[in-house]
Amino acid sequence: xxxxxxxxxxxxxxxxxIDLPDYDPTPYNLAYPEYLPIMEIPEDNPMTEEGVxxxxxxxxxxxxxxxxxxxxxxxxxxxxxxxxxxxxxxxIDGSEGTRQAMHIVNIGWMPDxxxxxxxxxxxxQALEPVENPIEMMDTWPNxxxxxxxxxxxxxxxxxxxxxxxxxxxxxxxxIAQFERTLISGNSRYDAIVERNEGFFTDAxxxxxxxxxxERGDCFHCHGGILFTDNLFHNNGLDAVFSxxxxxxxxxxxxxxxxxxxxxxxxxxxxxxxxHDGRFQTLEEVIDHYSEGLVHSExxxxxxxQIAQGGIQLTQQEKNSLLAFLKTLTDTSFxxxxxxxxxxx
Amino acid sequence: xxxxxxxxxxxxxxxKLLGLSVLVILLMTACDDEEPVVPEPGDIKLTLLHSxxxxxxxxxxxxxxxxxxxxxxxxxxxxYYVSNFSFHKNDGSKYDTDIVHYRExxxxxxxxxxxxxxxxxxxxxxxxxxxLDEATNVDGxxxxxxxNQNMIWPIxxxxxxxxxxxxxxxxxxxxxxxxxxNLHTGATQNNQNYVEITLDLPNxxxxxxxxxxxxxxxxxxxWLQNPTDYDFAxxxxxxxxxxxxxxxxxxxxxDVWSVDRVAQQ
Numbered sequence: 001x002x003x004x005x006x007x008x009x010x011x012x013x014x015x016x017x018i019d020l021p022d023y024d025p026t027p028y029n030l031a032y033p034e035y036l037p038i039m040e041i042p043e044d045n046p047m048t049e050e051g052v053x054x055x056x057x058x059x060x061x062x063x064x065x066x067x068x069x070x071x072x073x074x075x076x077x078x079x080x081x082x083x084x085x086x087x088x089x090x091x092i093d094g095s096e097g098t099r100q101a102m103h104i105v106n107i108g109w110m111p112d113x114x115x116x117x118x119x120x121x122x123x124x125q126a127l128e129p130v131e132n133p134i135e136m137m138d139t140w141p142n143x144x145x146x147x148x149x150x151x152x153x154x155x156x157x158x159x160x161x162x163x164x165x166x167x168x169x170x171x172x173x174x175i176a177q178f179e180r181t182l183i184s185g186n187s188r189y190d191a192i193v194e195r196n197e198g199f200f201t202d203a204x205x206x207x208x209x210x211x212x213x214e215r216g217d218c219f220h221c222h223g224g225i226l227f228t229d230n231l232f233h234n235n236g237l238d239a240v241f242s243x244x245x246x247x248x249x250x251x252x253x254x255x256x257x258x259x260x261x262x263x264x265x266x267x268x269x270x271x272x273x274x275h276d277g278r279f280q281t282l283e284e285v286i287d288h289y290s291e292g293l294v295h296s297e298x299x300x301x302x303x304x305q306i307a308q309g310g311i312q313l314t315q316q317e318k319n320s321l322l323a324f325l326k327t328l329t330d331t332s333f334x335x336x337x338x339x340x341x342x343x344x
Numbered sequence: 345x346x347x348x349x350x351x352x353x354x355x356x357x358x359x360k361l362l363g364l365s366v367l368v369i370l371l372m373t374a375c376d377d378e379e380p381v382v383p384e385p386g387d388i389k390l391t392l393l394h395s396x397x398x399x400x401x402x403x404x405x406x407x408x409x410x411x412x413x414x415x416x417x418x419x420x421x422x423x424y425y426v427s428n429f430s431f432h433k434n435d436g437s438k439y440d441t442d443i444v445h446y447r448e449x450x451x452x453x454x455x456x457x458x459x460x461x462x463x464x465x466x467x468x469x470x471x472x473x474x475x476l477d478e479a480t481n482v483d484g485x486x487x488x489x490x491x492n493q494n495m496i497w498p499i500x501x502x503x504x505x506x507x508x509x510x511x512x513x514x515x516x517x518x519x520x521x522x523x524x525x526n527l528h529t530g531a532t533q534n535n536q537n538y539v540e541i542t543l544d545l546p547n548x549x550x551x552x553x554x555x556x557x558x559x560x561x562x563x564x565x566x567w568l569q570n571p572t573d574y575d576f577a578x579x580x581x582x583x584x585x586x587x588x589x590x591x592x593x594x595x596x597x598x599d600v601w602s603v604d605r606v607a608q609q
């Protein structure tokens with residue numbers, strides 16, 4: 001029997017003594033297709049059933065926001081593969097952001113998070129929205145107090161982390177554990193290419209070849225089984241950048257206008273596109289790479305045919321590339337019961 | 345007994361005594377701590393450096409180089425695999441490895457690697473593959489890491505990985521704009537295209553329970569010349585499926601490497 005002293009703010013009768021069971025978390029068996037790389041789990045945050053369950057609750061719980069109206073899921077909606085359908089998400093006081101919410105898929109394989117890569121790992125990323133004045137507008141000390149005063153959270157936190165008191169580090173660790181379970185590897189692409197189940201249509205096959213040769217050259221940034229290289233590129237959106245992207249983080253002018261390559265799994269669901277959500281449709285995205293490239297000093301050396309404005313796809317090639325991109329949609333992901341709102 | 349037999353007897357005794365003494369001395373030396381010494385394996389630490397014009401390669405637009413054809417150019421990225429290092433003795437025997445090493449300019453972690461348990465002996469040559477051998481260069485041939493995922497060569501009909509990504513910008517002169525070059529080498533259309541390198545070591549590596557360091561330097565300018573001057577504009581930016589371009593680079597690639605330093609640690 002572990003005896004836990006809970007600090008009480010009220011009276012002189014001394015701390016409450018609560019008898020709690022031994023700390024005995026259950027390891028979480030994180031399963032994913034063998035064609036995905038090994039996911040490196042941080043040593044200081046091993047996955048447990050209790051941690052994942054707690055993280056899932058926190059992800060969907062508006063308690064993290066100052067007026068208790070906005071949860072992570074408020075801007076990262078499962079039906080859109082955990083992004084917002086809005087160009088800019090809206091904070092609790094109606095403030096709009098300046099960048100499109102990134103979709104949360106396969107983040108366990110992403111060393112850096114946010115469009116400018118300023119957070120290393122999901123734990124670091126989760127610290128920010130709570131205190132962001134244009135998002136949840138709260139403070140972590142206040143959120144911790146709310147969690148401590150909650151009827152269920154103290155027990156859930158203890159079961160997950162076995163520490164005397166709830167901390168923000170535990171909270172973001174739990175959220176990170178849940179987010180690491182948000183794995184997509186079961187699209188039509190995977191079935192066809194990785195498991196030899198079924199075939200592409202002619203259009204999809206042509207799109208596959210455009211994507212994976214220097215004709216379309218998409219693979220050089222959006223390649224591999226994760227459909228992102230997890231690096232930063234200036235993909236020719238602007239001649240002059242008001243949003244500096246990676247330069248915000250590194251201070252290096254050579255990083256101006258460089259943004260993180262998003263993964264393309266479920267890309268059909270995650271409109272609008274680019275760091276500022278300027279493109280409403282995938283057709284516009286394809287048009288951009290085909291004719292719309294704009295030169296700047298830091299435009300990526302991989303961008304092809306910049307002088308012509310891009311790779312000059314024919315309409316048929318554009319249609320085929322679009323058809324291929326749609327094969328990356330994983331309906332089992334957005335319908336996964338384990339990812340849904342536990343409060344509903 | 346007469347005098348001589350006395351002398352003989354004395355002689356015999358002395359011989360015996362001498363013999364015994366020698367035996368004792370031999371036994372004593374045999375019981376010393378010094379046993380006959382057997383040479384033991386050791387380690388070799390390889391460091392891969394990059395140069396242009398006899399100076400360290402500098403990434404970024406501040407440093408402009410001149411290609412043999414006359415294009416001013418700068419280097420943005422350099423990533424590649426080297427593999428199958430072998431160490432040769434002067435009797436023709438060699439020690440083979442099947443190591444694969446990924447090197448990226450700007451990532452310090454990739455600069456050096458250590459080969460352990462190299463058999464003892466004197467080595468006067470080193471050989472290796474720039475790229476990957478045929479057995480390794482297949483889909484899934486390398487460990488499924490993020491780094492190796494980023495080097496995948498996905499051209500339909502081909503397999504395996506990029507051997508090298510050497511990227512940058514050049515002044516095209518004729519159109520007056522800055523264009524990009526992407527020297528991506530690899531196996532295409534059943535041509536393996538890897539480069540086999542053999543280098544004499546300026547001084548022997550003598551392995552005997554020790555560590556030796558070998559520094560190799562890759563002169564990036566040599567990819568663009570010797571035997572053929574490489575014209576960025578001639579082949580254009582997309583050369584992965586261009587076997588002519590691959591062959592020019594493969595031929596140029598045989599003499600890009602030199603040995604900078606060989607020393608016992």
